[in-house]
Each structure stands twice: as structure tokens, then as C-alpha cells.
Amino acid sequence: MGAGDEPRPFRRTLCDYPRQIVRAQTPYHSYRSLGGLTVENASNDCDVLVVGAGPTGLMAANLLKRxxxxxxxxxxxxxxxxxxxxxxxxxxTLELMDSIGLARNFLAQGVRADSVNIHVKGRFRGGLDFARANAGDTPYPFILMIPQSRLEAILSDDCSALGVSIxxxxxxxxxxxxxxxxxxxxxxxxxxxRIRSxxxxxxxxxxxxxxxxxxLGWDGDMLPQRFLLADCKVHWPLDHESFRVFLNGSRIGLFLPLDGAKVSRVMATDVSGSFGDEDGSKPAPLDLAEMEEGLSKAIALPVRLSDPVWVTRYRAHHRFTDCxxxxxxxxxxxxxxxxxxxxGQxxxxxxxxxxxxxxxxxxVLRAGAKDGLLDSYDQERRPVGENVIKSTGRLFAAAAGQTGAKAAVRDQIISTVLPLLTRVSPFQKRAFFNTSQRAIAYPLGAYVSGTASKLAPPGARAPDAPVHAVGSVFALLRGYRFTILVFSREKLNEADTASITAAQTRLMARGLAIGIIAGAQPDEDVVFQRYGVGQNPGQAVVLVRPDGYIAWRGESLSLDLCESHAAMIMPRRGISDAS
Ligand SMILES: Cc1cc2nc3c(=O)[nH]c(=O)nc-3n(C[C@H](O)[C@H](O)[C@H](O)COP(=O)(O)OP(=O)(O)OC[C@H]3O[C@@H](n4cnc5c(N)ncnc54)[C@H](O)[C@@H]3O)c2cc1C
Structure with a gap:
């Protein structure tokens, strides 16, 4: 990092808050130093210390190393x-794993759920049917059911292969x-x-x-509803492949497919009052008989449970930071x-x-980016977190927050409306767009700009589409790095080819990848449609970030402005994918 780009000491971030615990400190070599030189400060033990090896920490360490x-x-x-x-x-998430070559490990170890089936008082009424969602812009038009422990194992093995140990x-x-x-x-x-970073x-x-x-702030509440949860064998008249939600007045139940008939996740409303957290005491232990009784009341079907792997009482919170x-x-x-x-968000x-x-x-550490780029993390991700809390809260309140007459009315409305809604493609499309997290887009700002477009605008997720020769757009985006996509409906003429080839050499030397999609074949229109490249001018240049979002967009074949935008983000060089 250049001296001019040093973070201002003790500066407040945009979400201004008196949150410093700062003591003057002379940099030192700790006795656990790995001896690795850091770009920013040779006396640090590492550039970035990640605390916590759950899914988030493993992902962060993995991508930083890459x-x-x-x-x-x-x-x-x-x-x-x-x-x-x-x-x-x-x-x-599968798209992110695809970009670093791990999607196939997930698919090999998970179960694909193509629908969410909703039952009211034991009767199937409809639900989400991902086949009707027409989600052609992702190779993953489903929810993958894979235990968090297996996801962590895949990421942890990959971290080891990259040279990061926990x-x-x-x-x-x-x-x-x-x-x-x-x-x-x-x-x-x-x-x-101590570790210095x-x-x-x-x-x-x-x-x-x-x-x-x-x-940093932390505000919110514990939700009043309590649940019984078990991973076990489920003996019942239904299959073990579908994701199911059961509504029955104030009781709700959940079935998640995990490993065929061998093990499934079930949840049901806990009405026992044994949770024990109001007075600080521990919840009463849960046994399978109580779980079975709670579940059978919620699903209104005969059910028997056996072979428990994990059984617990569970109560959700909603809490959020301010920065x-x-x-x-x-x-x-x-x-x-x-x-x-x-x-499942x-x-x-x-x-x-x-x-x-x-x-x-x-x-910032390797490419000379300004400290302001780091503020965009809060600016982009905090609204996403806030929205997830609101939307999951609404869903939870509608499903689990009703009792008595209100729950009876909810069951009646869902029984009437859901069979109709299930057949409506736009409803299915919107529901899957939101739950799959493909709808998330970031606002325009210093680091996200360019020409507006109805489809694939700056800030949106870069969609997938088939591309001749390489297979798909996602194949071009593979690697945790910046990629410039060049679109031309016409074949490139000699002058364009020469200038793009020259730019390609320059860009690759700076660690940026370039993908050219030119000369549309008759069956290749879909990639131009998804990226909003119309007949006139029939050209566009799109800069895609390592996390799969569009950083910049222009409607001509000129790469100059795109290169300037990339150089503004990373003055020295691009982010290289070390994998
Ligand atoms: C019943 C249930 C079902 C859920 N289902 C879904 C779902 O289907 N889909 C979904 O997306 N989410 C789901 N979630 C949420 C999901 O489990 C969490 O969001 C996820 O675990 C968060 O990962 P994390 O890495 O941020 O935190 P954590 O998983 O909590 O990991 C934090 C890690 O930090 C470590 N740690 C903590 N303090 C320290 C310290 N001082 N020093 C060193 N290490 C420390 C911990 O040991 C832990 O390993 C569910 C949650 C529950 C409770």
C-alpha cells in the first residue's frame, strides 16, 4: 500500500459510531510469527487474520489465499x-463455488431439492416448483441440501490444499x-x-x-417461537426426496431431505415450555418420543422416528450490527x-x-487500492443483511408466528390461494430469484459505474448463458479475479481484433482475464439477450468482479474506459487467482 493510501489512523467509517478500543502499539515480531513478509508491514505476522473457522471464516481465508x-x-x-x-x-453459493472449482464437490455430496412442498392440515396444497421458475441463467436451478459440517469439510480441505491450515x-x-x-x-x-496483522x-x-x-453494535431480540429439531430416520407414507413444510394451526413442521431414507432433518413447534432460557436455566433434554409427538401433531400424518444423529431444542434470534x-x-x-x-439464508x-x-x-494489500474500497464492503453488504433479516422475519412470522383464530385464517387462505399460485410461472420465477440470492445487486458508486442497462447493469450479478467453444459465461469467469467480457453480435473486424488483442496482452500482464463473445451463432442469441446487448449497437464491454458482480459496463468495443475503471480500483495490478 502506498503511503498516500494509508488508512487514516482512527478514522470513523461511514457507519459512524464510537467504536474504537485503541492503544498505541509498536509493531513487533510475535513468537508465533510465520516469518512471512507482508506487503503492508514487514513486521506483521500476516496480512489478514481470520477469527473463526465456520463457513464464513473458511470461505474468507480460502479466497484471500487465492x-x-x-x-x-x-x-x-x-x-x-x-x-x-x-x-x-x-x-x-453454488455459483461462487463454481467460480473456484468446488461446485462439483458440493453436488457429489449433496441432495438436490427441486421444490418446496407446502401441506396444510396434512394435505398437499402446492408450493415452490423450481422447474417452473425458468432459471436458465444459473446452472443450479435448485436448492442443494448438504450438511453444514460437510460444506465446512470441503472448504477446509481446499484451504489445506492452498496452504492455509486452521x-x-x-x-x-x-x-x-x-x-x-x-x-x-x-x-x-x-x-x-499475540498475532499482529x-x-x-x-x-x-x-x-x-x-x-x-x-x-460495533448488536441489537435485536430472541424470537418467541421454540422448536424441536432432530436429524434421524423418518418412517412415514411420504417420500424422502422433497423439502416439505407443514402448517396445522399453531403447530408447524418441517422435513428436509438429507440422505435418502437413512437420515432426514425434522423440526416441529415446541409447546412444552421446557426451553428454560427465560430464567437462565438450561433447556430440558429432548428425546425422540417428544419429537415424534410434536411432529405428528404438526404434519397430521402417521410418523415414526428412529436412529437419532442429533436431537435438540432450538430458539431463533434476530440480531444485527450497525456497521x-x-x-x-x-x-x-x-x-x-x-x-x-x-x-435457508x-x-x-x-x-x-x-x-x-x-x-x-x-x-488494498496487493494492488494499491484506496482504503475507500474497504468502506464499500459495509455499503454493499449491510443492506443485504438487513433485507435478509426483514424477509426471513416476515416468512417466519407468517409460518410460525400465528396462533388460534389467526393461524386458522392463515391455513384457510393458503389452502385456497396456494394451489392457484403454484401454477403461475412469474410467481415461481420471482420466488426462486429471491431465495436463490440471485436478486441481490449493489448500488452504483465510485467502484460500480458505467452505462445503465435493463439487463446485466452495473452492480448486478453476472448471469450465466451458453457460449460456443467455451461452454458458458461462467466458464469464462472461473477463478477469483476480475474478468472483462467483450460482446459483439457481429464478427470482429480486423481493426477491432488488433486493438482487443493488444489490450488482452496488457490486461493479462496486469492479472485481468478477458473473454470474447463475438459473431453470434443462430442458437447463441440468449447470451446477448441476458447481457442486454441489443441489435444496435450490438456491442458491449462488461467488467466482472471476482465475486461475480458487474463493476462497470460500456456499450462499445472500446476497452479504454473499462481499463481505466479497473486501474482506478487496482492501480498497480489485478487480483490474481493463485489456484
Ligand atoms: C437450526 C438452524 C438451521 C439453519 N439452517 C440454515 C440453512 O439451511 N441455510 C443457511 O444458509 N443457514 C442456515 N442456518 C444459519 C447458519 O447455520 C449460520 O448462518 C452459519 O453457521 C454462520 O456461519 P459463520 O461462519 O458466520 O458462524 P459460525 O458457524 O457460528 O462459526 C463461527 C466460528 O467461530 C469460532 N469462534 C467463536 N468465537 C471464537 C473466538 N473467540 N476465537 C476463535 N474462534 C472463535 C466458533 O467456534 C465457530 O467455529 C441455520 C441455523 C440454525 C440454528
Whole structure:
């Protein structure tokens, strides 16, 4: 980082808040130093310290390493967790995994759910049918059910292959910042020690020490509804392949397919009053008989449960921070936002937080980007987190928040309206667009600009489409790096070919990839349509960020403005994908 681009010491971020715990600190070599030189400060132990090896921390460490950043990952747990809170992996997450070559590992270990079936008082009434959603712009038009523990194992194995190991039995106890960096205090197997880094990411879950130590806010409530949860064998008259929601007055039930008839996740309303958290006591243990009774009342069908893998009582919270950044400290995932599991969004949102932040840190550390780029992490991701909390809250309240007459009316309305809605394609399309997280787009600003377009505008996710020779747009976007897509409906003439070839050499030397989609074949119109490249002028240039969002767009073949935008983000060079 150039001297002129140093973060101003003790500056407040846009989400202004008195959140500094700062002590003057002289940089030093800690006794746990890896000896790796950092770009920013040769006496740091690493450029970025990631706290917490849950899904968010693993993703952040993985992507930072791919972008060439010297990263360390610490985790308080001695071994990987076997409990699996999350199961639903959305299309947008699979697209991210696709970009780093891991999607096939996920598909091999998960179960594809093509619908969400809703039953009222035991009768199937309709629901989400992803086949009707016409989601041709993603290779993943479904929800993948894969236990969080398996997702973590895939990311952790990939981190090892990249050279990032999880430093286990390491509990972070305090975080201090000064103008030059961050000092993180931790308790390890050999006693307390400190790690000095340029930046720290708190991916340390809802009780985040990084959030607390930096004074970031945390506001919200515990939701009143309580649930029984079990991963077990389910014996019932229905199949074990479909995602099902059961409404029955004040009782609701949930069935998630995991591993055929062998193991499934079931949840049901807990009306026992044994949760125990109001008076500080521990919840009463749950046994399978109580789970079975609760579930059978919710689903209004005969059911028997056996072979439990995990059984617990569960109560959701919704809580949110007021800022994702405190100078050199960032929070991501559950450290920044927690909410009900309705809609299966939490883990997916954390993974995308990591994808948004990692390249920005890499750009500042390795490519001379300005500190303001780091503010765009909060500007882009906080509204997404806020929206997830609102939308999952609404869904949860509609499904689980009703009792008595209100619940009876809800059941009546859903029984009448849902069979009709299920057949309406635009409803299915919109529902899948939102739940798959493909609808997320970022606002225009210093780092997101260019010409407006109805389709694929600056700030939107770059959609997939078939492309001759390479297979698809996503094949061109593979690698966690910037890619320039050049579109021309006509074949390129000699002059255009010469100037694009010259630019290609220049751009590749700066670590940017370039993909050319020119001379539309008769069956190739769809890629031009999805990117909003009409007949006139029939040309466009689109700059796609490492996290798959459009950073800039222009409606001609001239690469100059696009190159200037890329150089404004990364004055020295691009983010290279080290994989
Ligand atoms: C019942 C249930 C079902 C869910 N289903 C879904 C779903 O289907 N889809 C979905 O997207 N989401 C779902 N979620 C939410 C999802 O589980 C979380 O959003 C996800 O685990 C968040 O990941 P994370 O890495 O941010 O935090 P965590 O998973 O909480 O990981 C934080 C890590 O930090 C470590 N840590 C904490 N403090 C320290 C410290 N001081 N020092 C070092 N390490 C520390 C912890 O040990 C932990 O490993 C569900 C949640 C629940 C409860």
C-alpha cells in the first residue's frame, strides 16, 4: 500500500459510531510469527487474520489465499463440528463455488431439492416448483441440501490444499488497533500469545469477540417461537426426496431431505415450555418420543422416528450490527447478522459476505487500492443483511408466528390461494430469484459505474448463458479475479481484433482475464439477450468482479474506459487467482 493510501489512523467509517478500543502499539515480531513478509508491514505476522473457522471464516481465508494474501485462520474448537445447523445451499453459493472449482464437490455430496412442498392440515396444497421458475441463467436451478459440517469439510480441505491450515484450540480474547495494524490476543494450547496483522476479520459467530472488542453494535431480540429439531430416520407414507413444510394451526413442521431414507432433518413447534432460557436455566433434554409427538401433531400424518444423529431444542434470534467495519477490523457472517432459519439464508449470506470482502482486502494489500474500497464492503453488504433479516422475519412470522383464530385464517387462505399460485410461472420465477440470492445487486458508486442497462447493469450479478467453444459465461469467469467480457453480435473486424488483442496482452500482464463473445451463432442469441446487448449497437464491454458482480459496463468495443475503471480500483495490478 502506498503511503498516500494509508488508512487514516482512527478514522470513523461511514457507519459512524464510537467504536474504537485503541492503544498505541509498536509493531513487533510475535513468537508465533510465520516469518512471512507482508506487503503492508514487514513486521506483521500476516496480512489478514481470520477469527473463526465456520463457513464464513473458511470461505474468507480460502479466497484471500487465492488472491495472494498472507492469511492466518484461528479457531477455538479443537476439532471440526459434527452438528449441522444449516443444510440449504442456494444457487448463488453454488455459483461462487463454481467460480473456484468446488461446485462439483458440493453436488457429489449433496441432495438436490427441486421444490418446496407446502401441506396444510396434512394435505398437499402446492408450493415452490423450481422447474417452473425458468432459471436458465444459473446452472443450479435448485436448492442443494448438504450438511453444514460437510460444506465446512470441503472448504477446509481446499484451504489445506492452498496452504492455509486452521490453527485450532486458539481462542481470541481481545483485539486492539492502532494506525498501523491490529494486535489480536489469543489463548492457545501453549498459553496466551499475540498475532499482529494489517487487518482482522471477525467470522466468529453471533457472540463475536471481534465485534465486541471493536465496539460495533448488536441489537435485536430472541424470537418467541421454540422448536424441536432432530436429524434421524423418518418412517412415514411420504417420500424422502422433497423439502416439505407443514402448517396445522399453531403447530408447524418441517422435513428436509438429507440422505435418502437413512437420515432426514425434522423440526416441529415446541409447546412444552421446557426451553428454560427465560430464567437462565438450561433447556430440558429432548428425546425422540417428544419429537415424534410434536411432529405428528404438526404434519397430521402417521410418523415414526428412529436412529437419532442429533436431537435438540432450538430458539431463533434476530440480531444485527450497525456497521460491518471498524477501521482495520471487519465482521462477516453470523458475527454481523443472525435471524430465523426460514428460507435457508444465513450461511449463504455469510459466504457471500466473505466473497465481497476478500478481493477488496487483496486489492488494498496487493494492488494499491484506496482504503475507500474497504468502506464499500459495509455499503454493499449491510443492506443485504438487513433485507435478509426483514424477509426471513416476515416468512417466519407468517409460518410460525400465528396462533388460534389467526393461524386458522392463515391455513384457510393458503389452502385456497396456494394451489392457484403454484401454477403461475412469474410467481415461481420471482420466488426462486429471491431465495436463490440471485436478486441481490449493489448500488452504483465510485467502484460500480458505467452505462445503465435493463439487463446485466452495473452492480448486478453476472448471469450465466451458453457460449460456443467455451461452454458458458461462467466458464469464462472461473477463478477469483476480475474478468472483462467483450460482446459483439457481429464478427470482429480486423481493426477491432488488433486493438482487443493488444489490450488482452496488457490486461493479462496486469492479472485481468478477458473473454470474447463475438459473431453470434443462430442458437447463441440468449447470451446477448441476458447481457442486454441489443441489435444496435450490438456491442458491449462488461467488467466482472471476482465475486461475480458487474463493476462497470460500456456499450462499445472500446476497452479504454473499462481499463481505466479497473486501474482506478487496482492501480498497480489485478487480483490474481493463485489456484
Ligand atoms: C437450526 C438452524 C438451521 C439453519 N439452517 C440454515 C440453512 O439451511 N441455510 C443457511 O444458509 N443457514 C442456515 N442456518 C444459519 C447458519 O447455520 C449460520 O448462518 C452459519 O453457521 C454462520 O456461519 P459463520 O461462519 O458466520 O458462524 P459460525 O458457524 O457460528 O462459526 C463461527 C466460528 O467461530 C469460532 N469462534 C467463536 N468465537 C471464537 C473466538 N473467540 N476465537 C476463535 N474462534 C472463535 C466458533 O467456534 C465457530 O467455529 C441455520 C441455523 C440454525 C440454528
Amino acid at each position: 488472491a495472494g494474501v498472507n492469511v492466518r485462520l484461528v479457531e477455538q474448537r479443537g476439532e471440526a463440528t459434527r452438528e449441522s445447523r444449516a443444510f440449504a445451499v442456494q444457487a448463488r 490453527e485450532r484450540q486458539t481462542t481470541v480474547t481481545a483485539v486492539e488497533q492502532d494506525g498501523q495494524g491490529v494486535t489480536t490476543h489469543a489463548d492457545g494450547a501453549d498459553g496466551p500469545f 494489517a487487518y482482522v476479520i471477525g467470522a466468529d459467530g453471533s457472540r463475536s469477540i471481534v465485534r465486541q472488542a471493536t465496539g 460491518y467495519r471498524a477501521n482495520r477490523a471487519f465482521i462477516a457472517g453470523d458475527a454481523a447478522h443472525i435471524h430465523s432459519p426460514a428460507g 444465513g450461511m449463504n449470506t455469510g459466504l457471500q459476505d466473505a466473497a465481497n470482502l476478500a478481493w477488496k482486502l487483496a486489492a
